[in-house]
Amino acid sequence: MSTTAPENSPLRRFLHNLLQSPWHVRDAALRSGLPTTDRTRSNFVFGNVFLHLHSVRTHRWSLRWSTTWGLGLAATAAFLIALVSGVLLMFYYKPYPEAAYDSIKDIHFVVPTGRFIRNIHRWSANVMVVAVLLHMARAFYTAAYRKPREFNWLIGMGLLVVTLGLSFTGYLLPWDQLAYWAITIGANIAQSPREVTDAVGITETFDPGGLQRELLLGSDIVGEEALIRFYVLHVMLLPLALVSLLAVHFWRIRKDGGMTRPSDADQRLAPKADVYPVFTEAPQKTYQLAAIVKGASPAVGRGPENTVPSMPHLFYAELGVLMLTVLVCLALSMISDAPLKELANPSVPENPAKAPWYFLGLQELVAYSAFMGGVGIPMIVVIGLGLIPFLDREEAETGAWFGGPGGLRLVARSAVFGLASVLGIEAFAIRFGWLREWFPEIPQLVITAVNPGTLLAAIYAAYSLWIVRRYGSARAGALALFTCFLCGFVVLTVIGTHFRGPNWTFYWSPADWPRH
């Protein structure tokens, strides 16, 4: 605590100021003193450039665990960890083919704490992907994409794509066998529209696939041009894109009125003793601004009932999620090392050559048709997800978990249906093979159009349309389709990760793989 300066001698004043300087620096930084009253707590938030992405008061509904499970925050925290560890790795990493492999080996075996930083970078990236996927699922199941949050759902889709792009570009950088062959396959997936243009015979004049591959690799092989492109994307362009999209994402959360909550949220929350029922010390500023701003602002015409100051209630919760995420990443990095195979060898493919695990569901589909599995179906999924908020214009049960006609029972039934179809189709294709095995002369276009991937998508779509008719509700159809999609994603990913061995043959366990 600062005390008033003694008047008498200049030297004593000097000494006194010197000793007090830490507190004065703190006061200068805080602008309005310690956050001890509701008013200074508000000042604490809107006087700080980072914190003022939050509103000064938070509804108690938003703070319930079951509202968000902190998943968006966990994704943010994982991203921050990856950012910090990634910058540290950049001090040693050299983006040039053979040097790249050697520098990663150095980081792993020689650089002090290098292996730890490399591990935590890998693990935080994985944690981020998991958190983003779960976060999307929670935003979907609580119908949080509805008006006025449609746009933020689209920004979220952008974040999903950029997150996956970051993982994919990072995968090449170690320049080992795993990296080289995963990227070779990835680049050829980018080229796979040729599967169709070749079959129609127009590749000479119209070749989007070839162009995509060339833009990605900067060459017709995976070489130094590809490595530098992936490096620039991984350390500059994609992180910048992610941060920009995140800024919009967070800002819109605030402008759209905080977390989605059910219309009866206030009744459902038990009364809380220390919540002010009306304006007391709450700052007038924000609410006055909201009143003159045109358009529907969520704060207009509503008092701060059932809200608590964001400092400390929200910030401590956020800090808790951050600490938990750090803890998980730390523990994983202690338990398991990031992989590093032999130096990339363009004449001997890794067998099996597997992409990162979250792409293995797609790789499973790619093993039937490169174009459909790698380009067609992902595009259908992204467009379908993006359309959800614009097809479901209903209002009932917004903000409630599994809210909508049918509710949790419909979700459970769709899960059973979704699992049964994907397991059935996969079991059939693994046991009996697919079209070319029975009719060797069959045209490629038929296989591109009819394969386990497209069949599954068609079955899911038909089932959801039937649900839309049956319940007379687009939300019911969306619940069915999203649940089926999740089941398909999980099953295909597990098959691709665990049950596929050398030559992409089915094995019950990796222990059965032939040794060479």
Next chain:
Amino acid sequence: MTPTTATPRSRLDPEPVARRDFLGIASLASFLAAMLFAGLGVLRLPKAAVLASPAKKFSVALPDSLAAGEAFVPPGRSVAVFRDQEGVYAVSLICTHLGCIVKPGQSGFECPCHGSQFAADGSVLRGPAPKALPWLAVSVRGGECVVDESAIIPAGTKVSG
């Protein structure tokens, strides 16, 4: 230039753009147009003018002991060269599915990545590969074969020499 017939402007006519405003708008518009065209031009930057890649043509001496129909893979190349009674021929080993390197076996080729299988002439037997393995141009010069990986020729073309 002054207009020769000066009709008085009605109050209902829109205000003419003042000269200073006009200059401002014109310079802003030309600036935006210049940026737009420069931007469109620079879009071509990521498409390399010359694809840097190792030479596609190489020569190789086949060992005398090479049996008819047995694959010879020159080190570091993704091509199998064969010799039989009718002559010499080369088949690309890059899988037409997603670009893994196929393994030559007794009666054809197998891909380790997604299990495509090809007959000895490169045609697809099973798996996801959409096309046959291409045959590559070979010429025989002295005792050596020159293979051009960028020249695809009809399957079944063999050169004697």
